[in-house]
Amino acid sequence: MRSFTPAFLAACLLLLSATAAQAQDASWDSHLILIRLDNMASYRIERSQGKNDPGKHYCLRITSLVRPDETRMISVKGISPVPVRIYIEPSNPEPAGLGPMIREGGLALKPSDQVCIADLKSCFTSSEEKNTIIIRILPDLPGAPAAFAFCQVIYTLFTN
Amino acid sequence: MKKIACIALGLITLALSTPKVSAQDTNTDSHTLNISIAELSLINIAGASGITTITLSPTTTTAGAAPTAAANSSLWLNVTSVVTAQTRTINVKTSATIPGFDIKVQAASCTSGDGTFGTVVGSPVTLTTSDQPIITAIGTCYTGTGTSSGYNLTYQAVANTNFENVTASNGSATITYTITNN
Amino acid sequence: MPLIKVVTMTVLVFISIGVTNAQTGQTETLNASIPEIASLRIRIDGNSIIPLSVSVPGAGSPLTGAPNSSSWLGVTTVVGAGKKGTISVRVSQMIPGLNLKLTVAPCTAFGDGIKGTVASDRVLCLTDQPVISDIGSMYTGGGVGYGYNLTYWLAENGMDQIRGGATSVVVTYTYSSN
Numbered sequence: 001m002r003s004f005t006p007a008f009l010a011a012c013l014l015l016l017s018a019t020a021a022q023a024q025d026a027s028w029d030s031h032l033i034l035i036r037l038d039n040m041a042s043y044r045i046e047r048s049q050g051k052n053d054p055g056k057h058y059c060l061r062i063t064s065l066v067r068p069d070e071t072r073m074i075s076v077k078g079i080s081p082v083p084v085r086i087y088i089e090p091s092n093p094e095p096a097g098l099g100p101m102i103r104e105g106g107l108a109l110k111p112s113d114q115v116c117i118a119d120l121k122s123c124f125t126s127s128e129e130k131n132t133i134i135i136r137i138l139p140d141l142p143g144a145p146a147a148f149a150f151c152q153v154i155y156t157l158f159t160n
Numbered sequence: 161m162k163k164i165a166c167i168a169l170g171l172i173t174l175a176l177s178t179p180k181v182s183a184q185d186t187n188t189d190s191h192t193l194n195i196s197i198a199e200l201s202l203i204n205i206a207g208a209s210g211i212t213t214i215t216l217s218p219t220t221t222t223a224g225a226a227p228t229a230a231a232n233s234s235l236w237l238n239v240t241s242v243v244t245a246q247t248r249t250i251n252v253k254t255s256a257t258i259p260g261f262d263i264k265v266q267a268a269s270c271t272s273g274d275g276t277f278g279t280v281v282g283s284p285v286t287l288t289t290s291d292q293p294i295i296t297a298i299g300t301c302y303t304g305t306g307t308s309s310g311y312n313l314t315y316q317a318v319a320n321t322n323f324e325n326v327t328a329s330n331g332s333a334t335i336t337y338t339i340t341n342n
Numbered sequence: 343m344p345l346i347k348v349v350t351m352t353v354l355v356f357i358s359i360g361v362t363n364a365q366t367g368q369t370e371t372l373n374a375s376i377p378e379i380a381s382l383r384i385r386i387d388g389n390s391i392i393p394l395s396v397s398v399p400g401a402g403s404p405l406t407g408a409p410n411s412s413s414w415l416g417v418t419t420v421v422g423a424g425k426k427g428t429i430s431v432r433v434s435q436m437i438p439g440l441n442l443k444l445t446v447a448p449c450t451a452f453g454d455g456i457k458g459t460v461a462s463d464r465v466l467c468l469t470d471q472p473v474i475s476d477i478g479s480m481y482t483g484g485g486v487g488y489g490y491n492l493t494y495w496l497a498e499n500g501m502d503q504i505r506g507g508a509t510s511v512v513v514t515y516t517y518s519s520n
Contacts, residue, residue, distance in 0.1 A: 039328035061224025204401035238402025275501035
């Protein structure tokens with residue numbers, strides 16, 4: 001005949017009480033919620049409506065979600081029949097998560113990539129004029145007229 | 161010749177073969193019922209097929225837009241409550257917050273069962289690690305059991321101003337509902 | 343003179359027995375009358391207090407009351423010609439949000455006579471209501487297992503009025519005939 005040791009009986013009691021605890025409702029209950037965040041990068045250039053500053057105005061809209069070890073950057077390159085300077089400015093208020101960008105003095109447009117926004121991590125600008133990145137493109141000739149010929153500007157997002 | 165005295169018989173039994181004798185038999189009798197109603201405070205989270213784990217996957221395809229997750233309304237709160245003189249509140253809290261996102265939950269009014277269901281908080285509650293009320297002024301009630309009974313819970317994940325600290329990952333949190341006396 | 347032992351007393355019958363005087367030949371007349379009686383006794387198992395409560399299997403479920411069938415109603419009665427007996431029941435108080443319910447089981451195990459018609463699933467209230475009707479002359483026996491088995495239970499009737507607590511309700515049974 002099998003003998004029931006104290007340890008065996010204690011284990012049975014524990015199992016029974018655990019089962020009973022699961023079967024009985026109490027004054028509290030909980031559940032699990034899982035948050036799944038996939039990395040993403042989405043950006044778009046749009047014509048901007050506002051501002052009286054000289055030059056052509058554009059909005060750069062970005063949604064970026066990076067992995068823990070990733071950073072991103074946006075570079076600009078282009079071809080223009082006349083020298084062109086690009087000024088990139090965050091709006092006021094500034095979107096959170098934007099890394100360093102060329103703020104003062106702008107960038108002279110070149111056919112090769114130049115970083116205009118560095119260390120881009122997770123961020124989203126917005127769908128409105130505020131909380132976005134404003135790009136102004138101006139001819140880089142002292143005294144040059146406001147109108148200028150066709151100019152191609154290409155923005156590229158790189159992930160490190 | 162002997163006289164035979166008249167004998168009057170006073171007693172004849174009729175058939176109560178009882179072991180006890182009742183001292184007084186009348187046309188009325190009574191006894192006492194002891195009624196005892198216990199206070200109850202029971203809550204259960206119900207999901208389809210018994211599954212209460214939900215997943216929120218914020219995303220977007222629109223450049224510049226904040227990632228958002230489709231709202232999840234698959235969970236229900238079932239409650240049975242018996243009060244004495246007080247009312248009760250259901251509080252909710254999370255075990256952890258998710259960087260860059262507010263996890264919000266809102267309860268819908270209960271339309272099943274019977275009793276005093278209380279008042280649901282009118283706007284979504286942004287979950288923190290501290291208890292916050294989501295349903296107040298609950299009295300004695302029962303909501304019914306399972307999904308489609310009780311208070312329907314709607315969860316959302318909304319990007320907040322701390323979004324720069326978000327990283328692509330799979331996180332989790334335990335959401336706890338507690339019913340307490342006011 | 344031999345003594346006649348008395349076991350229980352429920353009926354008084356007076357009979358005068360006459361004797362014949364052998365010498366004179368006198369006779370006496372015999373008059374017997376059986377009065378209409380009502381005897382009502384409740385015999386309760388154990389003590390005379392009946393506990394009743396409600397419970398739920400889990401969150402979200404309504405309250406249900408477990409039945410108590412430990413009480414028995416024993417009856418002995420002799421009714422007049424053309425009359426019927428009725429046993430009515432009332433309670434001393436109502437309980438907010440809860441109905442106190444009663445089912446009376448027919449008396450079948452013992453006894454004899456016209457035991458009447460029993461009621462089931464009655465909501466008890468402050469005024470008398472019949473629960474055993476059309477009783478004729480009969481007896482049920484008394485004690486646990488004899489007579490009409492009484493089953494009490496609580497049923498929800500207005501959840502928002504129910505409050506936790508304890509109270510006592512006196513249930514009174516009354517016999518009448520007409």
